[in-house]
Amino acid sequence: MTKISQNQIEAFFESEFPQMELILEQFDDNSIIIRQRISETNLRPGGTVSGPTMMGLADCAIYVAILREIGLVALAVTTSFNINFLRKPHADNDLLGKCKLLKLGKSLAIGEVSIFSEGMNEPVAHAVGTYSIPPKKQTISKAEGKAQ
Numbered sequence: 001m002t003k004i005s006q007n008q009i010e011a012f013f014e015s016e017f018p019q020m021e022l023i024l025e026q027f028d029d030n031s032i033i034i035r036q037r038i039s040e041t042n043l044r045p046g047g048t049v050s051g052p053t054m055m056g057l058a059d060c061a062i063y064v065a066i067l068r069e070i071g072l073v074a075l076a077v078t079t080s081f082n083i084n085f086l087r088k089p090h091a092d093n094d095l096l097g098k099c100k101l102l103k104l105g106k107s108l109a110i111g112e113v114s115i116f117s118e119g120m121n122e123p124v125a126h127a128v129g130t131y132s133i134p135p136k137k138q139t140i141s142k143a144e145g146k147a148q
Contacts, residue, residue: 089117
């Protein structure tokens, strides 16, 4: 399998997920880091970042880490997801999700994400997710406009 570049991933997200507002901060062989800018829309009562915001960040980070390895497979989907909220993030700081793949098989991939509130040394959440990878003949990407 050929690894996908950061530019290819960013172009894919612009085409397939234009509503996403996540920023790919780091993209290397060992891990990826995605930034989630925090605004009022990400907060819940009590002045903390909402759980769905952190879950979305973690899910996206795993997706990007998998695509980096397998190629631009739009139909790879989450099949299992678990998150532990460890401490309250700062409401006025961005979140950073650092993802490593634990396993990459032919039909399933498992990744873990540590989420940090910018400026904090300890993670505010930890997530593990499993993705189903469809067979090559069933993958379709709008960016490429045809089945792969």
